[in-house]
Amino acid sequence: MIIFGNPSRFAIESDISKIYSTRSLMALGYFVIYVCGMMYGVKKSDATALACSYHEVLRRLQQRNSHKLPSSHHMNCLELAMKLHDMEYGDHEVELLDSCTETDADLRKALHANHVLWAPDGDEAFDDGSFVLHIDTDSEVRLIAYRVMESKYEVDKQSVSEIYMPAEEFYSILSQWTEAFRALVDAQE
Numbered sequence: 001m002i003i004f005g006n007p008s009r010f011a012i013e014s015d016i017s018k019i020y021s022t023r024s025l026m027a028l029g030y031f032v033i034y035v036c037g038m039m040y041g042v043k044k045s046d047a048t049a050l051a052c053s054y055h056e057v058l059r060r061l062q063q064r065n066s067h068k069l070p071s072s073h074h075m076n077c078l079e080l081a082m083k084l085h086d087m088e089y090g091d092h093e094v095e096l097l098d099s100c101t102e103t104d105a106d107l108r109k110a111l112h113a114n115h116v117l118w119a120p121d122g123d124e125a126f127d128d129g130s131f132v133l134h135i136d137t138d139s140e141v142r143l144i145a146y147r148v149m150e151s152k153y154e155v156d157k158q159s160v161s162e163i164y165m166p167a168e169e170f171y172s173i174l175s176q177w178t179e180a181f182r183a184l185v186d187a188q189e
Contacts, residue, residue: 002180005173007034010143010163012177014053017045019188026051027185031125033118033132035145036161040119040130052123054181057174059115060134064171067136069110077144077162082155084111084133085146089153119145129156141170 005011011034018028031053032041042048060067075083087108111117118134120126129150135142147159 002177002184004176004180005034007039008037010035010165010170010173012057012173013039013043014050014177014181015045016050016181016184016188019185020049024051025049026054033130033145035132035143036163038145038159038161040128040132040145040147041126042124042128047127048123048125050125050181052121053125054178056118056121057178060118061171061174061178063115065136065167066114067116067134067141068114069116069135070106078155078157078160081131081133081144081146081160083107084116085131085148085155087111088117089148136167137164139167140164141167143170 001013001015003011003013007013012031013034014029014031016027016029020026020028027050028046028048029050030041030043030045030047031050032039032043034040069080084107087104088111116133116135117131119130119132129148131146131148133144135144142162142164144160144162146161147156148154149156
């Protein structure tokens with residue numbers, strides 16, 4: 001098991017149960033994200049092939065300071081989670097507490113073009129219904145994490161957590177995790 005960061009604020013934890021020689025899989029294990037003491041992701045030894053999670057973290061490092069939403073700082077975390085989730089997966093209008101200045105099309109375009117949605121990352125690591133949004137705001141990173149209710153596929157309001165943290169701290173944790181993960185994979189090949 002490797003963990004970087006502080007789970008009560010932000011951390012990444014993973015474990016490898018099996019190494020693969022195939023680069024498209026890399027390893028079998030789990031990859032979870034902690035935001036404000038809440039864990040997001042499936043923590044089982046065979047939860048997922050870890051290549052998607054590894055490459056997604058690398059992409060975040062390479063695209064540092066580009067994960068932006070227009071005027072997202074004006075919306076509280078629950079409001080933003082509900083808005084973005086409904087835009088992406090819903091089939092009805094979400095009632096918001098405050099009005100949003102940008103159009104839904106602009107917000108949705110930024111969600112995809114700027115890779116704001118970190119998790120799920122394309123594999124089974126987040127099959128527990130977890131979602132993590134990563135928003136760069138000047139010298140800070142804003143993380144919003146939540147789960148959806150399986151029966152309704154709507155945001156579970158009790159699962160929403162948020163943290164603003166210095167960008168240096170956030171990207172340092174990502175970098176430390178990628179280096180440690182890669183060293184483990186390389187050592188066991």
